[in-house]
Amino acid sequence: MHKRWKVQLIQTAFNRSQFPEEGLPEIAIAGRSNVGKSSLLNKLVSQKIAHVASRPGKTRSINFYRIEGDVSFVLVDLPGYGFASRSKTERTQWSRLIETYIQTRRTLELLVSLVDFRHGLLENDKMLQEWIHALGIPLLTVFTKVDKISRGKRKANLHKYIREGLRSLEVPFLTSVTSGDGMDSLREFLERYIKENTEVRS
Ligand SMILES: Nc1nc2c(ncn2[C@@H]2O[C@H](COP(=O)(O)OP(=O)(O)OP(=O)(O)O)[C@@H](O)[C@H]2O)c(=O)[nH]1
């Protein structure tokens, strides 16, 4: 049983001027619309704090959540990409906001790239991962919705996706917010990551 993380929404940003001041280390959650970013965040903190919807395009702002567990850090829920039915201007605006955040944020310690376990990496997931890699930002791949794939098929599925090419500093985590699979290990990993990567510098 993990020690519960305390969570508090510190900021909702629709543009750069609304980003909170850089302070605590940040872990950002990125992925296609509807992949389960907000759901994963809620599950990590055991609280329904981020809005979840069955229709894609729910989260349109960057939301900063302060986490207090063994360590303090900020979890950042990013708007989803690859959502076709919005207007082009709106799409450009969203991706620009995400790009600005990723390129300028000096306290960004880790980007968690969420990928739907039923599909593996699609073209825009690959683009995101290659771009993050080129920027030299540490990246972890986390698969979502593994409950949709029977247990017996998961290992083969994971290996197929790894063979097809993905970036991840660890073996990708397989998670589900409905079954709770992988959540404890992911929580522990993130906490340890923050601990190890911020101690070195302070
Ligand atoms: N079965 C299953 N459904 C999930 C899981 N995670 C998320 N969902 C569902 O997927 C849908 C989208 O979840 P969100 O958390 O809103 O997705 P998001 O990535 O934040 O989406 P945007 O904010 O639109 O970018 C919701 O209907 C969730 O209930 C999971 O692990 N298993």
Ligand SMILES: [Mg+2]
């Ligand atoms: Mg969301």
